Amino acid sequence: MRTKLIIAVMLNILLMFGVANATEQHAAKGVVNSLDESARLISITHEPVKTMGMPAMTMDFLLADSVELGSIKVGEAVNFTVIIDSKGRFVITKFGQIKEP
Numbered sequence: 001m002r003t004k005l006i007i008a009v010m011l012n013i014l015l016m017f018g019v020a021n022a023t024e025q026h027a028a029k030g031v032v033n034s035l036d037e038s039a040r041l042i043s044i045t046h047e048p049v050k051t052m053g054m055p056a057m058t059m060d061f062l063l064a065d066s067v068e069l070g071s072i073k074v075g076e077a078v079n080f081t082v083i084i085d086s087k088g089r090f091v092i093t094k095f096g097q098i099k100e101p
């Protein structure tokens with residue numbers, strides 16, 4: 001009886017961990033270098049992203065369908081949310097311009 005309960009609890013923890021990992025969101029900041037609208041690919045020079053263990057660098061991200069391309073301007077400072085999809089690609093799911101103080 002007790003063993004069954006312990007196994008059930010452990011299974012739940014593993015499931016929760018797996019699900020959380022698959023949809024983990026990382027907040028990041030950077031500057032837009034270029035945008036390839038047809039490929040929905042954006043180059044950003046980003047600040048370190050501690051939750052991904054990633055140092056500052058310039059790299060390409062895919063833009064999720066939820067991100068409107070019309071609002072993106074080259075040279076602009078932006079904050080964005082990144083997920084790593086099931087194929088290991090870095091996908092931006094939320095995108096916003098950093099408002100001047």
Ligand SMILES: [Cu+2]
Nearest residue numbers: 046054057059
């Ligand atoms: Cu990077």
